Amino acid sequence: DSGVTQTPKHLITATGQRVTLRCSPRSGDLSVYWYQQSLDQGLQFLIQYYNGEERAKGNILERFSAQQFPDLHSELNLSSLELGDSALYFCASSVGGSLTDTQYFGPGTRLTVL
């Protein structure tokens, strides 16, 4: 158990809908990262927050957005869902933003868009 929790574990929804994925980082970790794992794209970085502020952005679609709240939990919002958004979404956390910090991954949320 990494100490990072993600809810829900599974999510099934329809095209055009909007969903929210939630992540609670390990106690004391200030950085939260979101990654998408899909069969065709592999594991890709989406976005990072550090202590409530956006720190880095990767291959995140405009239909996707995220935020980190004062209690440091984070939410990833996916809207106007398409079939291709079906994937495993991982959240990771680290103590700070140092390059040598270890990122600890949650168990993931499996999103299926029908």
Added chain:
Amino acid sequence: GDSVTQMEGPVTLSEEAFLTINCTYTATGYPSLFWYVQYPGEGLQLLLKATKADDKGSNKGFEATYRKETTSFHLEKGSVQVSDSAVYFCALRDTGFQKLVFGTGTRLLVSP
């Protein structure tokens, strides 16, 4: 941009065999290198890491050495077990960036 290349899988071995999974990288700076493991139905777990050239990361019998001259970080284990069956991801974290860049993953299947 930064990238990581891993050997294609699956790698199929018998228990107690020697394991090597090749990983090479391309990066503009001086990255930290990682191996993560994903067991079926689970998230990613950090297996080992190395933050500078010639560092050796090790954990649970697995080892990898950061080779700057060959831009490689090959994963090795002297004697694999059935419980090592999983997908192994090589990743880098480059200077100036927070994100991890992952390889495509290599599935390891170990039979009794």
